[in-house]
Amino acid sequence: MPSDSAAAPASAATPGSPLTPRHQPKGNGLGRLLVWLTAGLATLAFLVLAALPVGRDASAAVSIASVVVAFVLARFSERFWYARTITVLLLAFTTLRYFFWRIDGTVPPMDDLLNFIPGVILFVAELLTFCLFFVSLFVILDPINRKPVPLQGDPSEWPTVDVFIPSYNESADLLETTLAAAIALDYPTDRFRVHLLDDGGTDQKVNHSDPAAAAEALARRQTLMALCERLGAHYRTRAKNLHAKAGNINEAFHKTDGELILILDADHVPTVDFLRATVGFFQQDPGLFMVQTPHFFVNPDPVEYNLNTFERMPSENEMFYYSIQPGLDRWNASFFCGSAAVLRRTALEEVGGLAGETITEDCETALELHSRGWRSAYLAQPLIAGLQPETFASFIAQRSRWAQGMTQLFVLKNPLFKRGLTIPQRICYTSTMMYWFFWFWRPVFMLAPLCYAFFGLEIFRINLYDFMCFVLPHIFSAIFLSHMLHGRTRWPLFSELYEYVMSLHIARASISTLLNPRAPTFKVTAKGESVDRTGFSELALPFIGVVLLLGAGLGLCLWRYLQFPEHREAIAPVALWNLLSFLLAASGLAVVYERKRVRRQERMTLQRPGFLTFEDGTKAPVQITDLSAGGLGLTMEPRWRERLNQVGTPLLSTADPIDGQTLSTGLKILRIEARSGELVVGTGFVPRGREEVLTIARLVFGNSAGWESWIGRKRTNTPNLMLGFAYFFGRILPRSALALWAIVTTGFGYLGPRRAGKP
Numbered sequence: 001m002p003s004d005s006a007a008a009p010a011s012a013a014t015p016g017s018p019l020t021p022r023h024q025p026k027g028n029g030l031g032r033l034l035v036w037l038t039a040g041l042a043t044l045a046f047l048v049l050a051a052l053p054v055g056r057d058a059s060a061a062v063s064i065a066s067v068v069v070a071f072v073l074a075r076f077s078e079r080f081w082y083a084r085t086i087t088v089l090l091l092a093f094t095t096l097r098y099f100f101w102r103i104d105g106t107v108p109p110m111d112d113l114l115n116f117i118p119g120v121i122l123f124v125a126e127l128l129t130f131c132l133f134f135v136s137l138f139v140i141l142d143p144i145n146r147k148p149v150p151l152q153g154d155p156s157e158w159p160t161v162d163v164f165i166p167s168y169n170e171s172a173d174l175l176e177t178t179l180a181a182a183i184a185l186d187y188p189t190d191r192f193r194v195h196l197l198d199d200g201g202t203d204q205k206v207n208h209s210d211p212a213a214a215a216e217a218l219a220r221r222q223t224l225m226a227l228c229e230r231l232g233a234h235y236r237t238r239a240k241n242l243h244a245k246a247g248n249i250n251e252a253f254h255k256t257d258g259e260l261i262l263i264l265d266a267d268h269v270p271t272v273d274f275l276r277a278t279v280g281f282f283q284q285d286p287g288l289f290m291v292q293t294p295h296f297f298v299n300p301d302p303v304e305y306n307l308n309t310f311e312r313m314p315s316e317n318e319m320f321y322y323s324i325q326p327g328l329d330r331w332n333a334s335f336f337c338g339s340a341a342v343l344r345r346t347a348l349e350e351v352g353g354l355a356g357e358t359i360t361e362d363c364e365t366a367l368e369l370h371s372r373g374w375r376s377a378y379l380a381q382p383l384i385a386g387l388q389p390e391t392f393a394s395f396i397a398q399r400s401r402w403a404q405g406m407t408q409l410f411v412l413k414n415p416l417f418k419r420g421l422t423i424p425q426r427i428c429y430t431s432t433m434m435y436w437f438f439w440f441w442r443p444v445f446m447l448a449p450l451c452y453a454f455f456g457l458e459i460f461r462i463n464l465y466d467f468m469c470f471v472l473p474h475i476f477s478a479i480f481l482s483h484m485l486h487g488r489t490r491w492p493l494f495s496e497l498y499e500y501v502m503s504l505h506i507a508r509a510s511i512s513t514l515l516n517p518r519a520p521t522f523k524v525t526a527k528g529e530s531v532d533r534t535g536f537s538e539l540a541l542p543f544i545g546v547v548l549l550l551g552a553g554l555g556l557c558l559w560r561y562l563q564f565p566e567h568r569e570a571i572a573p574v575a576l577w578n579l580l581s582f583l584l585a586a587s588g589l590a591v592v593y594e595r596k597r598v599r600r601q602e603r604m605t606l607q608r609p610g611f612l613t614f615e616d617g618t619k620a621p622v623q624i625t626d627l628s629a630g631g632l633g634l635t636m637e638p639r640w641r642e643r644l645n646q647v648g649t650p651l652l653s654t655a656d657p658i659d660g661q662t663l664s665t666g667l668k669i670l671r672i673e674a675r676s677g678e679l680v681v682g683t684g685f686v687p688r689g690r691e692e693v694l695t696i697a698r699l700v701f702g703n704s705a706g707w708e709s710w711i712g713r714k715r716t717n718t719p720n721l722m723l724g725f726a727y728f729f730g731r732i733l734p735r736s737a738l739a740l741w742a743i744v745t746t747g748f749g750y751l752g753p754r755r756a757g758k759p
Helices: 029-051 056-076 081-103 113-140 172-183 211-231 244-253 274-284 302-307 318-330 345-350 361-371 392-412 423-435 438-447 449-455 464-486 494-515 541-563 565-592 638-645 690-701 704-715 721-746
Strands: 161-167 192-198 234-236 260-263 288-292 341-344 375-378 604-613 619-627 631-636 651-655 662-675 678-685
Touching: 056 081, 056 464, 081 113, 081 464, 113 318, 113 423, 113 438, 113 464, 161 172, 161 244, 172 192, 172 211, 172 690, 192 211, 192 244, 211 234, 211 690, 244 361, 260 274, 260 345, 274 288, 274 341, 288 345, 288 361, 302 392, 302 494, 302 565, 302 721, 318 375, 318 423, 318 464, 341 345, 345 361, 361 375, 361 392, 361 423, 392 423, 392 494, 438 449, 438 494, 438 541, 438 565, 449 541, 449 565, 464 565, 464 721, 494 541, 494 565, 494 721, 541 565, 565 721, 604 631, 604 704, 631 662, 638 662, 638 678, 662 690
Parallel strands: 161 192, 161 260, 192 234, 288 375
Antiparallel strands: 260 341, 288 341, 604 619, 604 651, 619 631, 631 678, 651 662, 662 678
């Protein structure tokens, strides 16, 4: 394949040269200075107004009035941009007023160390969330909604692409699906190549001192080589497993020559239009180093599965991929997420390939290239379908790695001091990294009321009147603003729940990284696991401990309220705080009480007509009702039952929703049921050659519009704020009660080893 520079137009400057468009300043320098000066003065005035000492009653009245006006204006925020802006400013103003009130007299004095130390810890936790709150507002206030850029010119001259699929321990069946879909990409076949980068069959592993391990690695290598040969992909491995995923990709990067590189995780199956939707951006902008797309998942994570919310509400990752990343894109700060992205070779050559100093090679690489003046783009269109961790333990292992990597970046390559970044880029990267310190503030907020309940400590000096006038407007402002900006992608209280269930376990990994930022090593997230019985995760013990502590705290608050009537104004806010913490902790208990997973592969519902052709040529009309990587569900008339019972592999034919071409593949009949006057038939795929393997990939994973429709259906019934709260508690508290009952009835017998292996 030709290199990127060889294919560039003669009139375009070579990326990386002093005259390249990515290094040319945009607009007038004086104009940019005036904009920043105006913004700075406006911010200063905003802070001064928020900090004005106008007395407690007047200050409370201002905060409450701001919330009321913002609540009214929010009804027009979708129609008028200025209503949205004023609403955000009013709610932010309320939070600022709370913060300045918080400084003035609510922190215990220094001469009272017993109260002062925990009081300062709580205040620092709040201060961090305030900082994150305001930098996040900057990030997401004006997101970009990009559309695909059509490819230009003759297809024979379109940019060449290397498709990298790094693998470590994934099964051949899983890899076959991803490889087949990658090979079926709708792009000129002589302009792209698919490479399987196998880190599970390296020379180092094949020559392992343990004969069993060596034999396993050799068998894997031979199996995957045969798979690649059958499908038409290129098998690649290397001598040693150095630098994990980044090292694996860099090894292939230096031995290939495609102008662009599409990176896909082993379980990220691309739609056929992936390259057509993304490559045009690179033709349009020679200073672009990356186009990132969302990570869309076809299976629920452990939180969604155990709470049964996957098909009822947006997934946890949607807020990041459909709200935050488009906001980052506004400031040229959308970053590489490790997969589902296309990168320009010449940009990567400038930094020697993927960065490898931290275990988040993706974000680190983007940080390095942004600091060198390269640009990125984010396309919020689901062009891959991936798998999430199935068990709570593997979910925590994945998030711990992310937290460690972001902590490494914050310490080793802090964006605030990184040369070459613009001011908005510094803010954006800082916002992303700051989020991963929730392991500190979330437990502090949860457990702080216990200081008073157990020990009578007054770490937050407040009475009921102040709580009603300052704390409640601030809490309402933060929750309402989050719902207004993220309501379609994140429902109330689910952010708090996710942060809580992650924080108790990733805290240790994050703290160790802060103490020794070069120590963490990359660990592959387990996929394709199964939970073979309902019961508590092996990581459940801390959550049970927190529930018991907060339950005892509630009892002590009640006791103090009855025993000390003169202190009831101080006790009431603490008791309410303790109650909210207890409810959130009980929700976490519902998450770690894992339900048995019945399905081995997730099914997606749809309605698509087709035909079954039997061995004698007879055709039976069918309706495809659901599909998965392993097979599909059909409905058909009862008169075909006898034919279905015959041994054979009928041929399914259906129209490709993308281009109308006929897709055909062999099926085996797995089950037949009579239901509501029709036959419901479960089938499995039986491909009869390479072409039918590609057909299955196109049939199941080919249509990105199908994934967009799936996401859209989950957003159509977005509740208002109050209904969102009702949904949270109505969905979760019964499951929390079930988990508590399991503890009561089984004692601590559940603490034995939890088995969750691959099916």
